[in-house]
Amino acid sequence: MAKNDLITRNLMLDSLKQYAKNRISHEFLRQQDAKNEIPLDILKEMYDHDILGVHLLLIPEEYGGLSGQTTEIYRVCEQLARIDLGIATGVFATFLGSDPLNVGGTAEQKAKWFKKIAQENKLVAYGATEADAGSDLVSLRTRADRVEKDGKIVGYKITGSKMWISNGGVADIYTVLALAPGGPSWFIVEKGTPGFTQDAHEDKHGIRLSNTAGLAFDEVYVPAENLIGLEEGKGLLQAQAVFGYTRLMVAAFGLGGGEEAVETALKYAQQRIQAGGPLSEKQGFMLKLITPHYTRLEAARAYIDWTAKQLEVNNHGLATEGAIAKLYATESGNKAAEDAIQAMGGFGYTKEFAVEKIKRDVKITCIYEGTSEVLEMTIFRGRWQEHLKSRGQYYIKQAEELDAIHLQHPDVGADSAALGMRALAHILEDCRVQKLTRHQYITFMLGDLICEAEVAAVFAKQCAAGIVTEGSRLDLNSLKMMSRVTARLSAFKIATEGMRLILGVGGVAAAELLQAVNLTAINEKMAGLIEDQDGVSAKLREIFKA
Amino acid sequence: MNIIVCIKQVPDSAQVKIDPQTGSLIRAGVPSILNPHDHFALEKALAIKARTGAKVTVLSMGPDQAIAVLRLALALGADEGVLLSDPTFAGADTWATAYTLAHAVKKIATYDLILCGQMAIDGDTAQTGPEMAYHLNIPQITFCESVDSDGQQVIVKKLIEGGHQIMEADLPVLITMTMPIDYAPKYPSFLAAHQAQEKPISIWKAGDLEADSHKLGLEGSPTRVSRIFPPAGRAKGEMITGTAEEMAAKFVEILKKESFIK
Numbered sequence: 001m002a003k004n005d006l007i008t009r010n011l012m013l014d015s016l017k018q019y020a021k022n023r024i025s026h027e028f029l030r031q032q033d034a035k036n037e038i039p040l041d042i043l044k045e046m047y048d049h050d051i052l053g054v055h056l057l058l059i060p061e062e063y064g065g066l067s068g069q070t071t072e073i074y075r076v077c078e079q080l081a082r083i084d085l086g087i088a089t090g091v092f093a094t095f096l097g098s099d100p101l102n103v104g105g106t107a108e109q110k111a112k113w114f115k116k117i118a119q120e121n122k123l124v125a126y127g128a129t130e131a132d133a134g135s136d137l138v139s140l141r142t143r144a145d146r147v148e149k150d151g152k153i154v155g156y157k158i159t160g161s162k163m164w165i166s167n168g169g170v171a172d173i174y175t176v177l178a179l180a181p182g183g184p185s186w187f188i189v190e191k192g193t194p195g196f197t198q199d200a201h202e203d204k205h206g207i208r209l210s211n212t213a214g215l216a217f218d219e220v221y222v223p224a225e226n227l228i229g230l231e232e233g234k235g236l237l238q239a240q241a242v243f244g245y246t247r248l249m250v251a252a253f254g255l256g257g258g259e260e261a262v263e264t265a266l267k268y269a270q271q272r273i274q275a276g277g278p279l280s281e282k283q284g285f286m287l288k289l290i291t292p293h294y295t296r297l298e299a300a301r302a303y304i305d306w307t308a309k310q311l312e313v314n315n316h317g318l319a320t321e322g323a324i325a326k327l328y329a330t331e332s333g334n335k336a337a338e339d340a341i342q343a344m345g346g347f348g349y350t351k352e353f354a355v356e357k358i359k360r361d362v363k364i365t366c367i368y369e370g371t372s373e374v375l376e377m378t379i380f381r382g383r384w385q386e387h388l389k390s391r392g393q394y395y396i397k398q399a400e401e402l403d404a405i406h407l408q409h410p411d412v413g414a415d416s417a418a419l420g421m422r423a424l425a426h427i428l429e430d431c432r433v434q435k436l437t438r439h440q441y442i443t444f445m446l447g448d449l450i451c452e453a454e455v456a457a458v459f460a461k462q463c464a465a466g467i468v469t470e471g472s473r474l475d476l477n478s479l480k481m482m483s484r485v486t487a488r489l490s491a492f493k494i495a496t497e498g499m500r501l502i503l504g505v506g507g508v509a510a511a512e513l514l515q516a517v518n519l520t521a522i523n524e525k526m527a528g529l530i531e532d533q534d535g536v537s538a539k540l541r542e543i544f545k546a
Numbered sequence: 547m548n549i550i551v552c553i554k555q556v557p558d559s560a561q562v563k564i565d566p567q568t569g570s571l572i573r574a575g576v577p578s579i580l581n582p583h584d585h586f587a588l589e590k591a592l593a594i595k596a597r598t599g600a601k602v603t604v605l606s607m608g609p610d611q612a613i614a615v616l617r618l619a620l621a622l623g624a625d626e627g628v629l630l631s632d633p634t635f636a637g638a639d640t641w642a643t644a645y646t647l648a649h650a651v652k653k654i655a656t657y658d659l660i661l662c663g664q665m666a667i668d669g670d671t672a673q674t675g676p677e678m679a680y681h682l683n684i685p686q687i688t689f690c691e692s693v694d695s696d697g698q699q700v701i702v703k704k705l706i707e708g709g710h711q712i713m714e715a716d717l718p719v720l721i722t723m724t725m726p727i728d729y730a731p732k733y734p735s736f737l738a739a740h741q742a743q744e745k746p747i748s749i750w751k752a753g754d755l756e757a758d759s760h761k762l763g764l765e766g767s768p769t770r771v772s773r774i775f776p777p778a779g780r781a782k783g784e785m786i787t788g789t790a791e792e793m794a795a796k797f798v799e800i801l802k803k804e805s806f807i808k
Binding site for chain 1: 561563613614617618621730731733734735736737739740742743
């Protein structure tokens with residue numbers, strides 16, 4: 001059967017929206033949040049084939065699923081996040097928990113377990129994290145000892161513990177990473193297996209509608225056929241193979257949470273009359289608290305969508321792009337939610353309005369599936385190699401490409417994006433020559449600057465190609481305004497932050513560096529920034545009426 | 547039994563605002579939906595299908611994007627879709643629209659029951675259904691809240707002032723459906739949305755219909771809109787309080803002051 005086309009994706013998203021509208025009120029979310037309780041009946045309905053059947057997207061068609069493409073899965077993640085990030089996390093845990101099977105499972109294993117997940121609407125949990133093994137899975141302690149019979153491996157006994165497992169207390173099927181004699185390996189463990197217990201549910205800051213619990217394994221016996229891929233030692237590769245993909249999904253969470261918060265605040269501001277007019281008509285309010293956030297979220301959407309389309313071609317990989325998408329979208333979403341509270345003042349600070357909960361919820365997106373700091377490191381490492389391999393030309397080449405785009409499309413900010421790329425190339429080269437990457441802090445910050453540069457570049461390129469990002473409510477002209485804003489601010493950040501890092505260590509003349517990163521040219525491109533931002537504000541007011 | 551349901555893609559009027567200066571609709575960023583009355587009519591047709599095995603064809607006129615509502619209808623259980631999409635159809639008022647739809651129905655040829663929503667929420671005219679019945683020269687029953695059929699006859703519950711009428715009619719007949727106030731439309735599951743991709747949708751141009759081209763689109767539309775404007779808001783009323791005598795006295799005072807009485 002054909003892949004889902006755009007109309008089908010939109011039908012699915014509409015169904016999800018309508019379901020939420022009918023079944024999940026803010027009052028309900030507020031109660032569950034206060035009770036710190038996962039709404040299992042809602043999750044079951046979302047999995048019900050006749051109602052929604054969301055989880056079928058992650059299951060290959062041959063096993064009764066819908067073989068969802070990356071684009072529809074990220075868009076569903078975004079929509080789920082707009083509904084509630086706790087519920088989104090519960091659904092996502094099933095996506096994530098099924099991934100080792102998807103990547104490494106044998107045909108028989110996929111047939112057995114996917115059919116079970118598809119037809120019996122099973123909740124799945126992904127058991128990787130341990131007390132000493134979070135982002136650093138190499139420090140894994142949970143063991144899987146072979147059980148042999150007549151010289152043949154018939155099973156494994158798993159011993160150890162896991163922590164912070166989403167769906168940990170409520171899942172039916174667990175994929176568990178454990179250290180087998182041949183190395184880290186994924187195992188499937190079913191709820192109720194003797195020796196397998198779940199801890200109490202955590203009392204968390206946010207996403208309180210998702211169940212998070214530790215897992216304990218005391219010589220839990222699983223048959224050898226539950227070793228994913230029937231081969232020991234493939235676990236870390238299987239985990240890493242999908243990072244690009246899974247991080248893109250969390251990026252969509254940041255996007256969804258952030259935009260829900262900004263839109264709520266903006267709709268409120270349209271009717272909040274202060275000093276003779278609605279808040280939304282006031283430039284200071286919009287340019288501080290609303291417009292920059294929505295702009296960053298649209299840039300994030302363009303980047304996420306671009307990465308998703310790449311992943312559909314490449315299938316796996318794109319770890320750096322996944323990290324960039326997640327870092328940019330989740331940090332932007334988190335800050336957007338923070339300022340949504342500010343925008344709504346006292347109302348925003350009460351639980352009666354949604355933004356207070358969104359702010360608590362969205363913070364997790366900067367933590368799980370790789371903290372922002374781990375992502376900065378990942379991005380830095382990935383692109384540092386490119387910088388070295390290309391002898392400093394990696395970003396120069398991209399700058400040239402952007403300059404060429406600017407000649408054809410002078411209205412997308414490609415000129416500023418190019419200046420940012422050139423400044424970045426220079427900063428990376430300076431760091432290399434002076435061996436500044438011995439400072440871990442600098443490597444983190446470079447990861448952040450790389451992220452800024454690449455998102456701005458992709459946004460400008462997408463606009464130049466005339467692409468209105470799927471799911472965006474804006475038109476191409478508004479996206480171009482946003483792209484110009486994004487490119488200008490990102491170039492400025494790269495140049496000024498880069499200088500601060502290099503000058504902070506010392507040994508370089510400030511005046512020379514200033515010239516090398518071409519801050520003057522970057523600043524000269526600022527003309528028109530406020531006009532563009534005002535233009536974006538006007539468009540947002542038009543779309544998000546009270 | 548063959549049922550045709552006429553459906554229309556409309557802007558979600560709950561999200562449409564009117565520009566007070568120009569009187570025109572602000573369409574930016576407003577999502578399109580299946581007209582709720584049509585959605586209701588479709589659900590009723592699908593209920594008859596579930597009982598009798600009838601074939602349900604959905605028919606719409608609109609730009610190519612209107613395929614989205616046909617796909618929604620197919621995902622909900624309709625069997626096939628027809629979209630009338632041609633620049634010649636553009637600018638049609640209800641008369642020309644009804645004429646065009648009626649010719650599409652004639653081309654479909656086999657039908658027993660035609661269901662339409664009472665009206666589209668963007669125009670609120672409630673004319674297209676009845677005008678279609680005229681063009682097809684078949685009987686019609688309007689404003690029905692329920693409809694059932696055994697394949698020979700229909701029985702409907704028609705909304706009238708202060709109550710309902712139960713009516714029976716022979717086939718073929720055209721019924722316009724009125725959704726109840728608390729109507730919550732059904733939406734398809736992900737699987738149904740996916741499977742709808744495989745169901746057939748035909749796209750017919752003006753040349754595919756045996757229609758007089760002068761009676762299509764703007765040219766075939768006798769309606770002239772002179773002005774569109776939002777109704778002026780009503781001034782806030784004044785509440786009179788006190789005992790019955792006091793209130794009556796105050797009221798008389800106001801009527802005198804405003805020169806309604808002397």
